[in-house]
Amino acid sequence: MTTCRWSAHGRAPRPRRHRVTPHHRQTAAPALRARHPARSGPSRTRPDPLQFHYFPGGKDELHLAVARHEADRVIHDQQELSSLTSWAAWYQWRDKVVDRYRAQGTDCPLHAALSQLGTASDAASTVAGELLDQWQQQLAAGIRRMRDGDExxxxxDADREAAALLAGIQGGVLILLTTDRIAHLEAALDLGIAHLRAPGRRDR
Structure with missing residues (x-):
């Protein structure tokens, strides 16, 4: 929790603002910009929100806000997930995932944010779990749409197929983060989609 200072005259405590140090700047910037969009005109003379921002829960709340922001970006960057109704759409989604992680390389903002929370902390587990659940649910929904269309x-089993595909993606991302090699992620996606197509294969 943030600390409070009592005035000499016994006034109510004023919570201190948590200072974002240079060490936190790179990780905190996306979430802070989301809360404080850029303004035009005279307001630009206001203090930089990256320097001071009020988080009642202190540093832990700051890191949690950043982690949630980065987790949301993972799904937001895969907008094709909501329209997996054809094999062309699946391959467009596949290419978007590969392009995203190729550009990212070994510098993963979400991994960095979760590391700040502590990989064994309840907060880190909650953020990661929510992300993976949402990701798997959208993949399963896409599989069901294709199944309903006899593709x-x-x-x-849509849920199990989505779980297996997501596990392959996460394994490929982990290898990318440790070796800077994207071939494993590409293989997981290609073979996962090929497995889905095999029982009722049609032209791409």
Whole structure:
């Protein structure tokens, strides 16, 4: 929690603002910009929000806000997830995922933000769990749409297929983060989609 200072005259405590130091600047910037969009005109003379921002929960709340912001970006950058209704759409989504992580390389903002929370902390587990659940649910919804359109065998379990595909993606991302090699991520996506297509294969 943030600390409070009592005045000499016994006035109510004023919570101190948590200072964003240079060490936190790179990680905190996206979330702070989201809360404080750029303004035009005279307001530009106001203090830089990256220097001081009020977080009642202190540094832990700051890191949690950044982690949630980065987790939201992962799904937002995959807008194709909501329209996986054809094989062309699936391959467009595949290319978007590969392009995103190729550009990112070993510098993962979400990983950095979760590291600030502590990988074993409840907050980190909650943020990561919510992200993976949402990701898997959208993949499963896409598989069901394809199954309803007779593009995928009805015997396939959408939830399990989505879980397996997501596990392959996460494994590929982990290898990319540690080796800067994207081939494993590409293979996981290509083979995962090929597996979905196999029982009722049609031209791309």
């Amino acid at each position: 995928i065998a009805h015997a396939l």
